[in-house]
Structure formats: structure tokens, C-alpha cells
Amino acid sequence: MLFCFSDFVSADFMDSLEKTAIKKGLDLATNPNDFFLSINNTIENLGTDPFNKRFQLNFSMFWNFLTVGNFQIKYKAYKGSKIMPEIIGGLSYWNIWSLSLISSSDFSASASGFTPFITLGKELKKDLKFFAGAKYSIGNIKVKIQNANEEDSGDMSDSLSFDLSSLASISSTYKEFGIYTGINYLRFSGKEVVALIGYYPGIKKIFTKAQVSSSVFDWGFCIYPDSVLGIDLFWNMHLNL
């Protein structure tokens, strides 16, 4: 993409874009947990959708295209009553399956994670629900570069002021408890609008989500302040069973 646009934009802008991309890449390499935890959040659909069936399956189409295989299943354990809230439990899972297709004796990698969660919801008005819940995100990222050569990486390390040879092996696990709350309401056009905010107290990470849902698709964006990913647009799909 950089080459496609290079004829139409200034050299300074291209230089700035390249530096930003490299910086983001280094942020990802030095703090992969933060990045994959953000993807985890984007894939999930934690709100109380008005699905009348017992189960709902969700997929992130965008991350599937990027070979991050994922799915989420939600189960409506209790429909709710005048006193008791609705109870929904679920599990989401993601795996970068394309990493296993790289056949090289010098490189091996894997990345996957899953999150069980429980959401309580209460109808405030006919078109409005309030929900709150908790989840526990677990993920593991492993990258190993065999025969990492200090001499080859030395020049690039000097220009970036960062020792690339230290990236020969990355092994990182995250296990984080998170809480969230939000509202979802039904618009006159039949679409559902969801606003969600959540927090991981252990790592003090905030995540937010703004979403519009139709009968099959969800669109929106997530904002992860002070994170590698920053802003993530998403396009998800759900099926009620």
C-alpha cells in the first residue's frame, strides 16, 4: 500500500508513515499481550443482544480475513424476570492459524487465546437494556527465530536504537480478569446500538466499544487508549441458533 500511494503523497508523509509503522511493530514485539488482548476484545460480543434462541455464534469477519481464526458462542442461561436479571454465559476463542503454515526450520510461531465470560442484563425500557459482566482472558504467544544473527541485525539495531537480536524468542502469556458494562437499545429501524466500556484492573487497561447490529452483522469501532492498537474498526457476523 505504501508503494501505491507514494506517487501521490509527499516524501515527508511517507517517511512519517514508515516510522510510525516501524514504531508500532516494535510496540507489538515488546508488548504482544496488549495487542492480542485488544484483538480479543474486538472479536467478542459481550452485550445482551435480543436473541430469542438459546445460542448465538459470533465471528469477526475482518480478523478472519487476516487469518486470525475466531469464534464466540453465547448461551442464554436465564431469560430474566421482574426481579432477576437475564444471565448469559459465553466463550470466545482466537487462533492465528496461518502461523502454523509457515514451514521453515528457522522460524516457528503460535498465538491463541480464549475468554469465558458472564453477562447480566436488565431491561430498563422496552427498547433499552443495561448490562454488566465479567470475563477472564487467557492467551499465549510464542515466536522463535532460530540462528538469530547479531551481525545481520546490528546495523538495523543501530538505526532504530533497539537491539533486534533480543527478539529471537518471544514467549508471552496473559491471564487477565476484566469487568465491563454498557447499554444496548433498539432503534426504530430495527438495528441495535451498543455502547460498552470495560476495564482490566490488573493491568489498568481500558477498552471501549461502539457497535451497530443488524439481524446478521455488527459494525463499529473499539478504542483502546494507551495501547498498541489504539483504534480498531470491526465487522462481525452473528447467527442465532
Added chain:
Amino acid sequence: MKKLGLIIFIILFSQGMLFSQLYFNLGIEEGVILSSGEYYTINDITSDVAYMIPFNKNNSLMAYYQLKYNGPSVGDNADARFSERAQDHYFLLKYLLKVNNSLALKPSVSFFKEFYKFAKNEVWGEGLYDLNKYQFGIDIVSKGISTIPLTLIYKYQMFKYPNYHDLLTMYLTSFQDKKEIENYRNHLISLSISEASFSKPLFINFIYDLNLSSYDNKKILEATGYSGNDKQKGVNHSINLGPVYRASSTALALNFGLELNDSNQNYIFGYTSTDIQLYSDYYSYTSFNVKPSITFMLSKIDYLALLFGYINKQYKNRSPQDSNGVFLLDSNLKTQSLSAGLSYFIKLSDYFSLNPEYLYVKSDSNNKYQQSVNYNYDAHLITLKLNYEY
């Protein structure tokens, strides 16, 4: 214990008690500051959750929590001035007691926790200026004369900086003294009148705040360090008067503000222990501002506002510095800024609104030393705020 938990659970989730009194708000604001050919991204997220438990028509309890983030957005600003970020958690419990039709009492207790970082690579929770604020207070709300709703507030506040070490004293004493001395206490007394109507369509808003602060350990700064006989204290008066004129679909507002800050603290400047200069009464100032605005109600769901502002600040005994940092002792530091902007608000549904805003700010000062604080600049601020509220 189990029965108590069940009772609390039922109270919290039963229809007509919790959810009929629930408040939820999520505001996401993204913006960019353009100044001197550079751009800096900003991000502000605010979320509030509150619910009120009414025991009867005269007694109720409100629990409130706010989560707030303020800092750079995507791009991670390289300039240190725009790289700071803060994450705030605010918990409040307030009891509402309606004494009679014209008097209500609202005692409250709150805790505020701020995590503060200068840059992205720092770890949350280890910031030098992380803050814990404990607050106890009471609001007295009186209708008084029927057209003047009066509120008197008293708050006792304790500010504690758990990670702060006095870097100056450490430097002066060759790192022998590491006492945490930034903790202080504050008494806030506030008197306000809101939307008082003497002659419709004219309304008046008035607020007077008095802050009396005293430091727990910090003494007055002398040339040898914090060694004066008195501890640091401050008195701050703030007055805001805002008449508002509402006529059909237009509102004209004019806000006048005056602030008088008096502190007994001094300042020292120097690069080595032998060339230190002492500047007394360094933090006292007077500030005046005027902020007119015009709001046009375009329809039932949207409005456009023109915003203007002028702020003038003069220090009582602080000298400005030239571009090399040399103090100009024959004058006092002055700053002033002008601002003008547009704000458009549209309600897209009962609970969802959008608010784009543009503001231009020009600031100048007789202080030309820009290494720590930039007093001379002009900037364009463009923001877009998405808000969900119930």
C-alpha cells in the same frame, strides 16, 4: 451473611428500584491539535454509572462511579507536552435528605484515584504524580426566595501522592532526604445560585469558591531547601457570574470569572548549589476571564453554538524570563489568550448524540522561555465527541 447478600442483590436488581433510578453515560472524544506545523492527537473517554436507591420520598442514597481517561490518541505524540496521560477513578456515596419543600441536605463521601504517566513507556501505578484524594462534605440546597435556588457546599479534602519524592530537596541534600512532602489538605467552601430568574427571559448563574489549602509537611522554600519556619499554605478565591438571556430559539450567555490565588511558597532557580537564586511569593496571581457565547436552537434535536473567550493572568511577584531563561526582574509575568470556536450538537436518538467542535486559541505572554511551559502559541483544536446517555 448469605441472607444479607441475597437481600442486597434483590434490592439492586429489582424492577422499580435500581433500574428506574439508573444513570449511564459513555462519552468518547477524539481530536487533533494543530500548532506550528505539527499535529497532536488527543483522546478523552468518560464513563459514569450511578444509581439511586429511594428509601422513601424524603430519603435516598446515591452511588456513583466515574472512569475517565485523558491522553494522546493514535500516533503517540512525540512532544512531551502532549504525551502525558491520566486515568481517573472516582467513587461517590451521597445521601439525600429532603428536610422540607425548600431545604435539602446532601452529605457525601468520595474517593478519587488518579494514575498519571508522562509517556507511554511508563507503567500505570508507578507515576510520580499518582494521586489519592479523600473527600467528605455536605451540600445544603435551599430554594430560599422562590426564584433563587441557593446551594452551599463544604468539602474537606485530603490529597496524597503515594509515589512522589521531592526531587528538589533530594538534589539539594545530595539525595539524603527523600521525604514525601507533596501531600496537602484543602477546605472548599462554595456558594452558588443556579438559573435564578429575576426577569424572564433573563437568568443568572453565580458561583463563589473559597479554597484554603495547607501542606502536611512542606515548608517554605529557602535558598538551602524547604527549611523555612512556616509550612506552605494557599488561599484561592474564585468568582463566576453568568447571565443568560433566552429568547425563543436563541440563547446569549456571558460568563465573567475572577480568580485570586495567594500562596506563601517561594521558588529557587539555579544549576548548581552555588548559584541558586530565591524568588519569593512566586505562585500568587490574579486571573480574569470573559466568555460570551451564542446558541442557536436549529431544531428540537440540534443546536449550533458560537464560543468566544478571553483570559488574562498576572502574577504578583513572578518575573518573566527571556528566551535564554534569564529572569527579567523589572516586570511581572503576564499571559493572555483569546479563543473563538464553533460547537454543533445533534441528538441522533433518545440516548445517542454527536458533537463536533472547532476552537482556535491564541496565547501570548511577556515570558519568552519556552523550555518547560509554552506561553506563546496559536493552535487549532478539532474534536468529535460521541455520547451515549441514559
